[in-house]
Amino acid sequence: MNREEIIILGAGLAGLSAAYHLKSGYALFEKDSEIGGMARSIHKDGYIFDYDGHLLHFRNKYTFNLASELLNGNLAPHKRNSWVYSKGIFTRYPxxxxxxxxxxxxxxxxxxxxxxxxxxxxxxxxxxxxxxxxxxxxxxxxxxxxxxxxxxxxxxxxxxxxxxxxxxxxxxxxxxxxxxxTGAISDNTKPYGYNSRFWYPVKGGISELAKGFSERIRNIHVSKKAVTIDQHRKEVVFEDATIKKFKNMITTMPLPELSNLLVDMPLDIRHAFSMLRWTSIFVLNIGVKSDNLAEKHWVYYPEENVIFYRIGFPTSFSMDVAPERKISIYAEIAYSDTKKIDKNEAASKAISDLRRCGIISDESSVEICLPMDIKYGYALYDSNRKHAVGVIKDYLEKFGIYTIGRYGSWRYMSMEDVILEGKKIAEQIKG
Ligand SMILES: Cc1cc2nc3c(=O)[nH]c(=O)nc-3n(C[C@H](O)[C@H](O)[C@H](O)COP(=O)(O)OP(=O)(O)OC[C@H]3O[C@@H](n4cnc5c(N)ncnc54)[C@H](O)[C@@H]3O)c2cc1C
Structure with missing residues (x-):
C-alpha cells in the first residue's frame, strides 16, 4: 500500500492515536510547530502550564494500560479533593x-x-x-x-x-x-462520579502523553497547515502549496474550520455547518509566590459575582510544574457570542476575585499570568447539534473522509475518549 494513502490532519491526541493504531500507510500533518493540540504544556519561567487543567480519567482498562506504557511509569494516581465555593464558604464537590x-x-x-x-x-x-x-x-x-x-x-x-x-x-x-x-448533616467524603480518581504525569505536564505517542509513531509533519480539501478530487492543499492525494482522510480539526476548507458543498451541508455553536474558554495560568502548597485540586464557583467558573491548582497534581515555594493556579472564564468578555478586564477581575475569595493573599504575590484563549472550548449541545453533525459526517464519509476527535466529532470528549476514537477509526479503515 502507498505509505500516504491515509492522511491524518491534526496531531492532537485523536490524530496521534489514529496514527499509532494504524501503524503504517498514513502521513500525519499538524498546522502548529509542535504536537499535542489541546493536551499541550508551555514551559515559562520555571513553570509548566497546561493549556488548561488536563487530568487523566480512565473508564477503560485499555487506555489506562496504553497511557501507562506511553508515559513509561511517569504517571501518579490522585484521589480527587474538589470543592464548591458559594455563600462565602467551601463545600465538597459534588x-x-x-x-x-x-x-x-x-x-x-x-x-x-x-x-x-x-x-x-x-x-x-x-x-x-x-x-x-x-x-x-x-x-x-x-x-x-x-x-x-x-x-x-x-x-x-x-x-x-x-x-x-x-x-x-x-x-x-x-x-x-x-x-x-448524610452530606447535609455531616462532612461526607464518599467519592462520586467519573472523576473521583484521576492520574497525572509526575514530571513534565500533560504534554508528556503526546510525546509518548510521538516517540512510537513516524511520518509526523509539523508546521503543515491544510488550507483546502477538495473532497471530490481527494486532494489536500497545504499552506506551502504542496498537494497530497488521499484514499482516506482522518481529520481532527474543529468542524467550523473544516467547513472553510472544503469545496463545492451542497447547500444543506453548508447549512448543517452553520448550525454549530460553541463556547470559548479564556484561561489564566497564574504563578504565585507561596509557602503554602494548595491541598485542594480544583474549586467550582457558581456565583455570578466571581468571574471564573472554576479554578485549579496544578501544583497539587505535580510538584514538578512550579519552582520551589511557588504554586500555580488556572482560572477558567467561559464566553461566547451570547456572552462576550473584555479579556483585559477579565484578567484583572480574575486576579482581584482570587484575592477576594482568599485564594491569594495579595496581587503582588502573582509573578506570572499567562492567558490562553481557547476558541473552541465546548461544543454547545443545543437542539440542532446532533442532526447537523450526523449530516456532516454522512456527507464526508462518502468521500472517505472521517472527522473525529473532540472538535471533529463536535462532542464533549475527554482525552481518553479521543484516544479510543482514534483507535476505532484506525481499525475501521484497516478493515
Ligand atoms: C478547557 C478544557 C479542559 C479540558 N480538560 C480535560 C481534562 O481535564 N481531562 C481530559 O481528559 N480532557 C480534558 N479536555 C479535553 C481534551 O483536551 C480533548 O479531548 C483532547 O485533547 C482533544 O484532542 P483532539 O485531538 O480531538 O483535538 P485537538 O487537541 O484540538 O487536536 C486537533 C489538532 O488539529 C490541528 N489542526 C487544526 N487545523 C488544522 C489544519 N488546517 N491543518 C493541520 N492541522 C490542523 C490543531 O492544531 C490540533 O493540534 C479539556 C478540554 C478543554 C477545552
Missing amino acids: FQANFYGLPNPVVKDCLMGLIKARLLNISPANSSGNFENWIMKTFGEGIANHFMLPYNRKFWTIEPKELTCEWLDGFVPVPELEDTV
Missing part, C-alpha cells in the same frame, strides 16, 4: 451530595426540593428532554437554584433549557437520597 456547612435555610431548600422531586418522579428523570427539566426532576428546586442553574449558565453561557441532555453520560453524578442526607 454540591448535590454535600450541603454540610451551608446556611440552614439553604440546606433546607436543597433537601426539601430533592425530597419533593423524588416523590413526584418515582422513575429517574428522562434525559431526552432539556437540561433544565432534567435538573428540576432529578434534584428539585433548591439544588437547581443554589448551584445547578447558576453554575451551568456560567459554564455554558446559555440557559440550561436551551441544552439537550446528550452530553450527560455520567458527567453529573446523581447520589442516592440517603447519601445526600
Whole structure:
C-alpha cells in the first residue's frame, strides 16, 4: 500500500492515536510547530502550564494500560479533593451530595426540593428532554437554584433549557437520597462520579502523553497547515502549496474550520455547518509566590459575582510544574457570542476575585499570568447539534473522509475518549 494513502490532519491526541493504531500507510500533518493540540504544556519561567487543567480519567482498562506504557511509569494516581465555593464558604464537590456547612435555610431548600422531586418522579428523570427539566426532576428546586442553574449558565453561557441532555453520560453524578442526607448533616467524603480518581504525569505536564505517542509513531509533519480539501478530487492543499492525494482522510480539526476548507458543498451541508455553536474558554495560568502548597485540586464557583467558573491548582497534581515555594493556579472564564468578555478586564477581575475569595493573599504575590484563549472550548449541545453533525459526517464519509476527535466529532470528549476514537477509526479503515 502507498505509505500516504491515509492522511491524518491534526496531531492532537485523536490524530496521534489514529496514527499509532494504524501503524503504517498514513502521513500525519499538524498546522502548529509542535504536537499535542489541546493536551499541550508551555514551559515559562520555571513553570509548566497546561493549556488548561488536563487530568487523566480512565473508564477503560485499555487506555489506562496504553497511557501507562506511553508515559513509561511517569504517571501518579490522585484521589480527587474538589470543592464548591458559594455563600462565602467551601463545600465538597459534588454540591448535590454535600450541603454540610451551608446556611440552614439553604440546606433546607436543597433537601426539601430533592425530597419533593423524588416523590413526584418515582422513575429517574428522562434525559431526552432539556437540561433544565432534567435538573428540576432529578434534584428539585433548591439544588437547581443554589448551584445547578447558576453554575451551568456560567459554564455554558446559555440557559440550561436551551441544552439537550446528550452530553450527560455520567458527567453529573446523581447520589442516592440517603447519601445526600448524610452530606447535609455531616462532612461526607464518599467519592462520586467519573472523576473521583484521576492520574497525572509526575514530571513534565500533560504534554508528556503526546510525546509518548510521538516517540512510537513516524511520518509526523509539523508546521503543515491544510488550507483546502477538495473532497471530490481527494486532494489536500497545504499552506506551502504542496498537494497530497488521499484514499482516506482522518481529520481532527474543529468542524467550523473544516467547513472553510472544503469545496463545492451542497447547500444543506453548508447549512448543517452553520448550525454549530460553541463556547470559548479564556484561561489564566497564574504563578504565585507561596509557602503554602494548595491541598485542594480544583474549586467550582457558581456565583455570578466571581468571574471564573472554576479554578485549579496544578501544583497539587505535580510538584514538578512550579519552582520551589511557588504554586500555580488556572482560572477558567467561559464566553461566547451570547456572552462576550473584555479579556483585559477579565484578567484583572480574575486576579482581584482570587484575592477576594482568599485564594491569594495579595496581587503582588502573582509573578506570572499567562492567558490562553481557547476558541473552541465546548461544543454547545443545543437542539440542532446532533442532526447537523450526523449530516456532516454522512456527507464526508462518502468521500472517505472521517472527522473525529473532540472538535471533529463536535462532542464533549475527554482525552481518553479521543484516544479510543482514534483507535476505532484506525481499525475501521484497516478493515
Ligand atoms: C478547557 C478544557 C479542559 C479540558 N480538560 C480535560 C481534562 O481535564 N481531562 C481530559 O481528559 N480532557 C480534558 N479536555 C479535553 C481534551 O483536551 C480533548 O479531548 C483532547 O485533547 C482533544 O484532542 P483532539 O485531538 O480531538 O483535538 P485537538 O487537541 O484540538 O487536536 C486537533 C489538532 O488539529 C490541528 N489542526 C487544526 N487545523 C488544522 C489544519 N488546517 N491543518 C493541520 N492541522 C490542523 C490543531 O492544531 C490540533 O493540534 C479539556 C478540554 C478543554 C477545552
